[in-house]
Amino acid sequence: MRVAAIIPAYNEEKSIAKVIRDIPSVISEIIVVNNNSSDRTAEAAVLAGATVLFEEMQGYGAACLKGIEYCKNKNFDIIVFLDGDYSDYPEETYDFIDRIKNENYDFVIGSRIVGKSEKGALPFQSRIGNTIAGVLINFFWKVKYTDLGPFRAIKFDKLLELNMNDKWYGWTVEMQIKAAQKKMKIIEIPVKYRKRIGKSKVTGTIKGTVMASIIILSTIFSYAFKFKK
Numbered sequence: 001m002r003v004a005a006i007i008p009a010y011n012e013e014k015s016i017a018k019v020i021r022d023i024p025s026v027i028s029e030i031i032v033v034n035n036n037s038s039d040r041t042a043e044a045a046v047l048a049g050a051t052v053l054f055e056e057m058q059g060y061g062a063a064c065l066k067g068i069e070y071c072k073n074k075n076f077d078i079i080v081f082l083d084g085d086y087s088d089y090p091e092e093t094y095d096f097i098d099r100i101k102n103e104n105y106d107f108v109i110g111s112r113i114v115g116k117s118e119k120g121a122l123p124f125q126s127r128i129g130n131t132i133a134g135v136l137i138n139f140f141w142k143v144k145y146t147d148l149g150p151f152r153a154i155k156f157d158k159l160l161e162l163n164m165n166d167k168w169y170g171w172t173v174e175m176q177i178k179a180a181q182k183k184m185k186i187i188e189i190p191v192k193y194r195k196r197i198g199k200s201k202v203t204g205t206i207k208g209t210v211m212a213s214i215i216i217l218s219t220i221f222s223y224a225f226k227f228k229k
């Protein structure tokens with residue numbers, strides 16, 4: 001099976017090489033999508049051996065979409081997503097691939113709630129926010145999620161079926177909602193999580209948390225009430 005990793009990265013020059021180096025060799029290609037960084041993220045990623053794409057439009061989803069477009073003609077069977085700030089443990093990639101290869105899951109999501117998070121890595125507001133999102137998704141689509149974590153793996157054909165389009169922080173929840181709607185074979189697995197390297201941009205800031213929460217909730221209600229399909 002050919003597996004690619006997509007890493008959206010915005011100003012992660014201090015961490016990106018560490019992430020790339022810890023990704024196991026089961027991954028055929030590591031794709032870093034440089035999201036308009038003003039630091040040396042791209043240079044660091046190239047030096048560490050990744051393919052680097054550039055996405056001008058700011059936003060987590062915009063960067064992931066760019067990575068998907070690139071993968072389209074490359075015969076990948078599985079796509080792994082993870083963050084560029086070294087909060088995830090890239091060596092855990094094996095656990096994700098195993099579930100798809102050996103148990104034929106379509107979509108495997110790393111849960112930082114079920115797994116062990118370093119103290120302070122996953123702030124209280126994130127835990128609460130993700131729990132609320134999980135309860136709402138369970139209510140609307142009858143699938144249980146404990147987290148909207150960034151570390152995840154999905155069969156590439158299934159990912160294309162989802163027809164993803166969120167450009168910002170609704171990305172992870174959109175993927176989980178659509179996979180539930182399509183009744184894909186989904187499993188959450190425990191993952192570890194540690195404090196990011198570099199400056200916190202979202203969960204560690206009030207503005208980022210408020211914005212992300214609004215986007216996540218409006219995404220859930222938009223799909224629940226069919227404003228979006």
Ligand SMILES: Nc1nc2c(ncn2[C@@H]2O[C@H](COP(=O)(O)OP(=O)(O)OP(=O)(O)O)[C@@H](O)[C@H]2O)c(=O)[nH]1
Binds near residue numbers: 012063203204205
């Ligand atoms: N903030 C932000 N991150 C982006 C963007 N595009 C890509 N990313 C990457 O998306 C990943 C997740 O963003 P993070 O800033 O780590 O978000 P978070 O984990 O919720 O919160 P913090 O780690 O506290 O900042 C990282 O690898 C970022 O570099 C963007 O436009 N804004």
Ligand SMILES: [Mg+2]
Binds near residue numbers: 083085087196
């Ligand atoms: Mg982070």
